[in-house]
Amino acid sequence: MPDPQLVLAERVGDALVAAFGPEFTGTDPVIRPSQFADYQANVALPLAKRLRRPPRDVAAALVEHLDVADVCDEVEVSGPGFVNFRLSEGWIAGQAQGLLGDDRLGVPVAAKPQVIPVDYSAPNIAKEMHVGHLRTTVVGDALARTLEFRGHQVIRQNHIGDWGTMFGMLIEHLLDVGEESAEAGLLKSDPNAFYQAARNRFASDEEFAERSRRRVVALQSGDEATLELWQELVDLSKVYFNKVYAKLGVTLTDADLAGESMYNKWLSEVCDELEAKGIAVMSEGALCVFLDGFTGREGKPVPLIIRKSDGGYGYATTDLAAIRYRVRDLHADRIVYVIGTPQALHLKMVYETAHKAGWLPDDVRPVHVNIGNVLGTDGKILRTRAGSSIRLMELLDEAVARAREVVAETRPDLDEGTRAKIAEDVGIGAIKYADLSTAHDSEYTFSFDRMLALNGNTGPYLQYAAARIRSIFRKGGGAPSEATEPIVLGEPAERALALTLLGFGDAVRQVDELLEPHRLCAYLYELASAFTTFYESCPVLKAPDDATRDSRLALSALTLGVLVQGLALLGVRAPEEM
RNA sequence: GCGCCCAUAGCUCAGAGGACAGAGCGACAGACUUCUAAUCUGUUGGUCGCAGGUUCGAAUCCUGCUGGGCGCACCA
Numbered sequence A: 001m002p003d004p005q006l007v008l009a010e011r012v013g014d015a016l017v018a019a020f021g022p023e024f025t026g027t028d029p030v031i032r033p034s035q036f037a038d039y040q041a042n043v044a045l046p047l048a049k050r051l052r053r054p055p056r057d058v059a060a061a062l063v064e065h066l067d068v069a070d071v072c073d074e075v076e077v078s079g080p081g082f083v084n085f086r087l088s089e090g091w092i093a094g095q096a097q098g099l100l101g102d103d104r105l106g107v108p109v110a111a112k113p114q115v116i117p118v119d120y121s122a123p124n125i126a127k128e129m130h131v132g133h134l135r136t137t138v139v140g141d142a143l144a145r146t147l148e149f150r151g152h153q154v155i156r157q158n159h160i161g162d163w164g165t166m167f168g169m170l171i172e173h174l175l176d177v178g179e180e181s182a183e184a185g186l187l188k189s190d191p192n193a194f195y196q197a198a199r200n201r202f203a204s205d206e207e208f209a210e211r212s213r214r215r216v217v218a219l220q221s222g223d224e225a226t227l228e229l230w231q232e233l234v235d236l237s238k239v240y241f242n243k244v245y246a247k248l249g250v251t252l253t254d255a256d257l258a259g260e261s262m263y264n265k266w267l268s269e270v271c272d273e274l275e276a277k278g279i280a281v282m283s284e285g286a287l288c289v290f291l292d293g294f295t296g297r298e299g300k301p302v303p304l305i306i307r308k309s310d311g312g313y314g315y316a317t318t319d320l321a322a323i324r325y326r327v328r329d330l331h332a333d334r335i336v337y338v339i340g341t342p343q344a345l346h347l348k349m350v351y352e353t354a355h356k357a358g359w360l361p362d363d364v365r366p367v368h369v370n371i372g373n374v375l376g377t378d379g380k381i382l383r384t385r386a387g388s389s390i391r392l393m394e395l396l397d398e399a400v401a402r403a404r405e406v407v408a409e410t411r412p413d414l415d416e417g418t419r420a421k422i423a424e425d426v427g428i429g430a431i432k433y434a435d436l437s438t439a440h441d442s443e444y445t446f447s448f449d450r451m452l453a454l455n456g457n458t459g460p461y462l463q464y465a466a467a468r469i470r471s472i473f474r475k476g477g478g479a480p481s482e483a484t485e486p487i488v489l490g491e492p493a494e495r496a497l498a499l500t501l502l503g504f505g506d507a508v509r510q511v512d513e514l515l516e517p518h519r520l521c522a523y524l525y526e527l528a529s530a531f532t533t534f535y536e537s538c539p540v541l542k543a544p545d546d547a548t549r550d551s552r553l554a555l556s557a558l559t560l561g562v563l564v565q566g567l568a569l570l571g572v573r574a575p576e577e578m
Numbered sequence B: 001g002c003g004c005c006c007a008u009a010g011c012u013c014a015g016a017g018g019a020c021a022g023a024g025c026g027a028c029a030g031a032c033u034u035c036u037a038a039u040c041u042g043u044u045g046g047u048c049g050c051a052g053g054u055u056c057g058a059a060u061c062c063u064g065c066u067g068g069g070c071g072c073a074c075c076a
Helices: A004-020 A044-051 A055-064 A089-100 A131-149 A166-177 A182-189 A191-204 A206-220 A224-248 A260-276 A315-328 A341-357 A392-410 A416-437 A459-477 A492-501 A504-514 A517-537 A546-570
Strands: A031-033 A039-041 A072-078 A082-087 A115-119 A153-157 A280-283 A286-295 A301-307 A334-340 A365-371
Touching (some): A004 A031, A004 A044, A004 A082, A044 A082, A055 A082, A082 A089, A089 A492, A089 A546, A115 A131, A131 A334, A131 A365, A131 A392, A131 A416, A131 A504, A131 A546, A153 A315, A166 A182, A166 A191, A166 A206, A191 A206, A206 A224, A224 A392, A260 A301, A260 A341, A286 A341, A301 A315, A301 A341, A315 A341, A334 A341, A416 A459, A459 A517, A459 A546, A492 A517, A492 A546, A517 A546
Parallel strands (some): A115 A153, A115 A334
Antiparallel strands (some): A031 A039, A039 A082, A072 A082, A286 A301
């Protein structure tokens, strides 16, 4: 077990029982990183009252029963009753050494692997993806990768918007322009253009509008020819989605598509069952679920409308069918919704309704990973100057273009193809990392300059650290996988780096439990900083002696491994050189 | 009107009820004949929106207030 916090927690836990009795089994020893030592245990202070002894006495008794000689070279009671631990260099080195032979790099497999459907991305057919989609796609993908690495069975659920009344006009427009036409081809590259054209005709051409309305009816009644046309629309849109996903380096494939249309066959059943159980009632012509505590304007109860007064179904019904499917058919233990913050109320109502209906048992936990808005530098939701939402592809292209400019300036020695590849990794990595490194629920301010900076908590900074390590090995360090010589810690920068390396497992575990990728980012940034400090003060290839050189090579190899693996969990590539 | 979220350095953001609230950017001062200076080191910078409360201890938990964002019946 390389994680110092876990080791200390166990030892302090044992000491608590030894010092104060078995009733203290399981007491949280409150181990925290310390500014006065490596770690500190804060447990003595809250215990003082319970034991009716001064906190310093409690801490002293704790230390007396503590067995950490193999781990620490200094333990002291400090301040009002903190217990400070200084880990021994030998122990840190030994643990780091152990990580060298561990392909999981200290990341434990989850104690209880779960089945976890992760609902993310969810673009709409015939619509451009915007920055909002970008963020749920990137965060969801990072969570999926991380949960999988922890040993959970992740089931990606791309809940695309592939159903609804707008398909009437989309199908009619597709028919009019022809399936093989250039206009139809817009669906693959610039879907908004196609959508707008259909919309304009719907608004201005009454004959077209009438056809569109009839088409919706045909679609909903399962007319074969109409369904084929609908499928054609979906297939064309898929090309666009996959283009974006490929550009982004996201793991979603066609196999993960689980769009709204998939639930059509269950919608009436869902309504009938809710009505039969007395959970849903008719109100103003619509079938609604009213839940306690959900009131809106003028104290009126807010309904979850599951069947509209025209007999159609909205997204509430689809979401209910989806949650039922995920529990009953996918056997979910935890359901992750990576969806915008404004949906919070809706999701709460869906959970509660599903729970009342018996579709969501107590031991299945739905979690809303709510995604905050992406803002422009003016503090408003990111839009173009004209006021329309910014096209995702343009955004990605601009990030890559900016990265290309920098690479052209700094690395004229590289050939064009290599530079292009680096610019791609850096530009895309910068955008993704920017989405991941701030708390998912906070609104964050989009800025190319900040996300592409080589300083601070950015993708390029982490990539640069990894590239420099790779450069060391290219320049004569052999292969990183062969750097397995004993790690010996002399310099403070070596010690700090090794200690940081031991924290990878805990960082990944936190992302699993809290579903907050920014914690992994913060850890990786800390690691990259620790490495850069080490890099400045501790020559590797020109180390004073062979043993030191080998040790530093091992530390570098380990750092590279953690950086690359950590970035991979976030879905960010680490280029060979920069 | 009701509900949810947010308020931390000039700016962008972290912050597991614990010691003196941390990074980066910016500003200022330094470091390349040395493994990538796209880097590093140091200095500067704060009534944690306001007022109460709980606690040995509050940026963190509770209440109220102010200011901002979002949601609140047939779009998803």
